Amino acid sequence: MKKIIIWSVVGIIIVGIAAAAFWWLRRPQVITLNDGTKLTLLAVTYGRHQVLPRNVKTASARNQRAPVFNTPNNTLVVWIRQEHPANHWPNYQLYLYDKAGTACVGNSGQWNNYGGGTNEIVAIQFNAFPRRQGKFIVRVQEYIQNEGQVLNEKHFVISNPAHNGSFPDWTAESLPVTKTDGDFSVTLAKLNFGVDANFNRDQDNPDDAINKGVEAVFQVQQNGTNAVNWQPAQIETSDATGNHQSAGCSSHWDGDNLVADYQWGLWPGEPWKLRVEFSKQSGFTSDELLTVTNIPFRPGNRNDFWNWSRSRTNTPFAEATVNGVLVKIYPAQQFADEMQPSAVLLVRADSLPEGMQLTLLKLTDSQGNDIDHWGWSTDAYGMRDIEGVTNLTVTIAVHQDHFFEFTAKPGKVSASDDTGQ
Numbered sequence: 001m002k003k004i005i006i007w008s009v010v011g012i013i014i015v016g017i018a019a020a021a022f023w024w025l026r027r028p029q030v031i032t033l034n035d036g037t038k039l040t041l042l043a044v045t046y047g048r049h050q051v052l053p054r055n056v057k058t059a060s061a062r063n064q065r066a067p068v069f070n071t072p073n074n075t076l077v078v079w080i081r082q083e084h085p086a087n088h089w090p091n092y093q094l095y096l097y098d099k100a101g102t103a104c105v106g107n108s109g110q111w112n113n114y115g116g117g118t119n120e121i122v123a124i125q126f127n128a129f130p131r132r133q134g135k136f137i138v139r140v141q142e143y144i145q146n147e148g149q150v151l152n153e154k155h156f157v158i159s160n161p162a163h164n165g166s167f168p169d170w171t172a173e174s175l176p177v178t179k180t181d182g183d184f185s186v187t188l189a190k191l192n193f194g195v196d197a198n199f200n201r202d203q204d205n206p207d208d209a210i211n212k213g214v215e216a217v218f219q220v221q222q223n224g225t226n227a228v229n230w231q232p233a234q235i236e237t238s239d240a241t242g243n244h245q246s247a248g249c250s251s252h253w254d255g256d257n258l259v260a261d262y263q264w265g266l267w268p269g270e271p272w273k274l275r276v277e278f279s280k281q282s283g284f285t286s287d288e289l290l291t292v293t294n295i296p297f298r299p300g301n302r303n304d305f306w307n308w309s310r311s312r313t314n315t316p317f318a319e320a321t322v323n324g325v326l327v328k329i330y331p332a333q334q335f336a337d338e339m340q341p342s343a344v345l346l347v348r349a350d351s352l353p354e355g356m357q358l359t360l361l362k363l364t365d366s367q368g369n370d371i372d373h374w375g376w377s378t379d380a381y382g383m384r385d386i387e388g389v390t391n392l393t394v395t396i397a398v399h400q401d402h403f404f405e406f407t408a409k410p411g412k413v414s415a416s417d418d419t420g421q
Contacts, residue, residue: 031154032144037084039243045077046161052079067114067121071417076126083119091143094209097131104209105245116154128243130267131162136145144187151202160377167241172409183223188406190217193268198250218258232260233279237272268410279357288399292318292329295392300333309346323398326350332392341382348379355401376414
């Protein structure tokens with residue numbers, strides 16, 4: 001009898017341990033931010049039709065929209081519940097790493113929100129992830145006042161929903177390799193990953209993949225001479241598994257080489273296809289140029305700007321056809337708060353043909369003084385210091401770009417490699 005009791009107790013203990021282990025493995029993954037926001041990983045889906053699984057508990061909002069949407073391509077979506085204090089919007093970004101931390105990518109910028117108030121479901125899209133691996137991790141970078149961007153110590157572990165997929169293998173071209181378009185030729189001489197990026201997102205760990213980028217070395221010629229007035233404007237990186245990332249780049253001439261640096265690349269275990277857009281920076285013809293003077297400022301509301309900018313019924317300050325493209329320039333919006341930008345200029349090209357580029361070349365005040373500006377969104381240019389400025393003069397160019405494709409295996413840059421930054 002005693003043995004039966006003992007073994008019954010042992011059995012209960014074993015069942016209890018097993019249940020606890022099962023709960024431990026299945027427990028929700030939660031990350032708490034510095035501002036008190038709680039992020040809970042709900043699910044991960046993959047494909048074109050994105051649906052939050054039915055077994056996942058949603059927020060309690062009665063009239064909440066169904067968490068369903070479509071994406072143009074097969075996309076990874078990370079579903080997160082974010083719980084935050086009232087009247088506070090969480091300020092964070094997600095970055096996806098392979099488990100070894102070899103490389104990482106940011107989310108695509110597409111977020112779908114469901115619910116409202118202080119308890120919401122967020123669907124965050126990624127165009128790239130290590131598809132041949134079984135698991136990977138997602139890290140959270142939050143903004144902390146007086147500290148800047150900080151990576152949270154905790155992370156989500158993701159099981160790859162596309163791990164059982166069958167992917168082809170691409171063959172890399174031998175470098176250097178040259179492509180031509182009329183009198184314009186581009187040679188890809190080197191492709192390196194792991195170089196220091198131009199911007200550190202993790203100040204505490206310079207070797208983190210979030211601080212690394214890609215370096216592509218080109219020789220660029222037009223009519224047999226170095227085309228020093230051309231630069232790569234955009235590089236799209238893709239691989240055989242279906243990953244793709246688009247990024248702007250910074251570049252400089254080093255002798256006969258044009259060195260371009262960009263984030264983000266992809267995982268370096270297989271060849272990449274680079275689609276590189278080269279854009280002219282100077283030497284434009286008169287039919288490619290437009291200068292508009294005396295553009296006025298008008299008071300604007302930052303929260304209303306996006307609705308205003310999306311409207312197609314607003315009256316432009318000036319419009320003209322440049323190189324066959326209708327260009328509209330609107331009065332500048334000046335914001336009253338102290339956030340940046342302090343003003344925005346909207347320059348819109350209607351039905352810009354593929355391969356054509358609109359470039360803002362110069363922005364000045366009425367006395368010809370340059371005004372610091374940057375591309376704030378697709379067709380809006382932000383300005384910082386406009387104190388005392390009453391109107392603007394802008395010069396733009398509408399011009400044809402060149403596109404080239406290369407398939408190359410990236411190499412790891414070493415610390416002693418002078419081509420690294």
